[in-house]
Amino acid sequence: MSNTSLLSSLWAPWLLGLVLSFAMEWVALPRPVNPIIRGWQALLVHVGLWTAFFGLMLLVFQRPWFGAINLLAFLFLLIEIGNIKWVMLREPFIYPDFEYFTDTIKYPRLYLPFFGVRNAVLATLGYGLALAVGLYFEPALNLSAVAWVTGILPEAWKVSWLGRVLQLLVVMAGFVAVGAALLAAAGRAPLPVSFNAGQDQRKLGFLYFLWRYRQEESVRPPVDEYAPFRKLLNATETKEIKASKGAGRDPAAAAVTGVGEGSSTHHLERATVQVVDAANHVANASGGVRMPLGSTDRPDLVMLQCESFFDLRRTFSTAKPELLSAFDALRGQAQGQGRLHVPAWGANTVRTEYAVISGVDPARLGVHRYNPYRRYARHAVPTIATYLRSLGYKTVCVHPYVAEFYRRTLTIPGMGFDVFLGQEAFPDAKRFGPYISDEAVADKIAALLGEARDDDGRQPLFIYAITMENHGPLDWETVADGEQQHYFTEPLPSGCDDVVAYARHIVNADRMMQSVSATLDSLDRPGGMCVFGDHVPIMPAVYASMGEPDGTTDYFYWANQSLRASVSGRLQGVKQGAELESELGMESGVRQGQGQGQEQGQTRDLPAHELSVAFLKGMGLL
The missing domain is CATH 3.40.720.10 (Alkaline Phosphatase, subunit A)
Structure with missing residues (x-):
């Protein structure tokens, strides 16, 4: 597979997924403002996060469309949890809430009912079905490393297979590197936050709002x-x-x-x-x-x-x-x-x-x-x-x-x-x-x-x-x-x-x-x-x-x-x-x-x- 053909199979799911990730923010409560008026830092972080995680999904699944769908599904899950939280607790999903995913497993009685047991079961079954369908119908970009290491492939295939694997890894690393560079650039001049979570989500957008709160966790307040x-x-x-x-x-x-x-x-x-x-x-x-x-x-x-x-x-x-x-x-x-x-x-x-x-x-x-x-x-x-x-x-x-x-x-x-x-x-x-x-x-x-x-x-x-x-x-x-x-x-x-x-x-x-x-x-x-x-x-x-x-x-x-x-x-x-x-x-x-x-x-x-x-x-x- 040439570099041109490999990249051509990646840009479409990356770009379409990026556009949809912006569109999905419009269903978040409270609804963020138009991306154009959020500030260039918010745009860079949104694109950077999408790009870096798209590269990681490629590394895990080696299926670009399925990787993009996984990212969109996770984003939708966060938005839906945030909407439920907004209705019940009057604030959106915030970065410190990520630890509640593990708490839900430890203390299901405290958390699961608010999302809904039925919703949780349907979401789990739905993702399991999507995983099976995606892995079955979308071919991987390359052969499994396990197959080569265990000697399943003929001796003559090793060099060419290794070349394709290295090529794929370089492309995946490229996505992660570009995403990291965008995040670093945005971090040089972060937009201010008010720590009013609803107001910050409206102003900064869903992903940049989470990113900024993550950054602020490293600050020791002058108490x-x-x-x-x-x-x-x-x-x-x-x-x-x-x-x-x-x-x-x-x-x-x-x-x-x-x-x-x-x-x-x-x-x-x-x-x-x-x-x-x-x-x-x-x-x-x-x-x-x-x-x-x-x-x-x-x-x-x-x-x-x-x-x-x-x-x-x-x-x-x-x-x-x-x-x-x-x-x-x-x-x-x-x-x-x-x-x-x-x-x-x-x-x-x-x-x-x-x-x-x-x-x-x-x-x-x-x-x-x-x-x-x-x-x-x-x-x-x-x-x-x-x-x-x-x-x-x-x-x-x-x-x-x-x-x-x-x-x-x-x-x-x-x-x-x-x-x-x-x-x-x-x-x-x-x-x-x-x-x-x-x-x-x-x-x-x-x-x-x-x-x-x-x-x-x-x-x-x-x-x-x-x-x-x-x-x-x-x-x-x-x-x-x-x-x-x-x-x-x-x-x-x-x-x-x-x-x-x-x-x-x-x-x-x-x-x-x-x-x-x-x-x-x-x-x-x-x-x-x-x-x-x-x-x-x-x-x-x-x-x-x-x-x-x-x-x-x-x-x-x-x-x-x-x-x-x-x-x-x-x-x-x-x-x-x-x-x-x-x-x-x-x-x-x-x-x-x-x-x-x-x-x-x-x-x-x-x-x-x-x-x-x-x-x-x-x-x-x-």
Whole structure:
């Protein structure tokens, strides 16, 4: 086969496939703008990616038409997944989402239902059929290397066959080299991104948008100066810590600065060790001597991160008022309450989780805001757990699911927790639906507090619990006939069973709040609890029929009787509260509330990253 004939068999599928790849972007949600007005960098990356992967498909299949069809099929799959995600989660497919392909295999219950089991089966069967047809009907460009190596071919064919193979490899490498050159040229002047995924996809096009987010993953965001718990650690150092700093930097800052330089995942374990060592150093050096309450009897603290929790009565007027009776009672006694502006809609718990634990505004993270645990080493900072360890607390994180999910076995210790209890700590726990129940989480918290109570002279406890019961997909749950009347005052529109399933989980969350508060009240020591939702649930059919929430969840922080008596009259006033927020780099003021201070019963809307500091202020610890 001559060079001319070989190239002539390649240019048509390459060119037609390239044109179709641009055309397919028009079905993406949100739809990208015309390629002509995206910028030359976007065009070069699109053409470069298509060309390079076309060369790789030639290497794998040696069938140009079949290779082009494979690329188009994969592009269509990404676009279709992005469209589903746009409808359910209000954002398109982004580069960090590629890791969810492997997560779907590990945790099919969490992901597969949203794509649809039927769709997944049909797509798999369809691709299998296309693979068989393509391999059978389109002849390969050359003979198989396996046949020559094993001596199947006659001796006289070896030289000529080898020549054709080398020629084919050169052509394939040429496609890859041209594609790589185009990508390199575009990389010299990358277009800016806003990190508003929908806006960036519209502006940059589907492929360049993914490419730019991939590039941004290598950037370490400048979060140190915006980390409130670093500032608190610096501000509360004792003379012993200052004497040990040597070069004039606190141990936590020294340990974390520089973490995440270079590439990503293999630095995560090093970052984890460094941050934990920093927390230990600060805690040991301070001896836990600082106590704003003027006492060594620090309160036990519990934070309940409730899966998909929000007050559904705000959105669905027919929901019975008594559904959240404990929630209402505790809010009535709370030190602070309001709506929580969370960085997630329907899923992506770790976005809210990282914001609350770290106190860092997600807007400071760049592309890492979408999955803060994916490249955690690039933005590891002291957290509420780190800070409380410096006050002598034992810090425990509880999550009744697979501990390795979202890399929590590395990130949770890296954020300053002494102990991380995954589902292995719940061997015989009660389930409600497919997941470990909120009741079991309340029992685990009670057990931890009870064990600590029996320890004379024990450390105070900080427990951060991440619940799982209310995790979707809700449409996979069975709703009995007539069940909705237990939760709603009027019949629901057709197709709204999801909200009935949601309501019964919310009732269980309400019971969990009551149980944990009762446990804290039973202690002969101060105790406090903060409750909040990580995001609203995924219920697109319900929202279409009954109205959709505004995306905020609800929070409150509450003190038991012992702690309320201890902190009475000690909480920060308006001026001091505003000054503290200013020092920590937080926005001062009320989004929707009744004042700027931390008076008991205050109603105030907060962004998620300000919740931990507000909680500590409400408990008299700041």
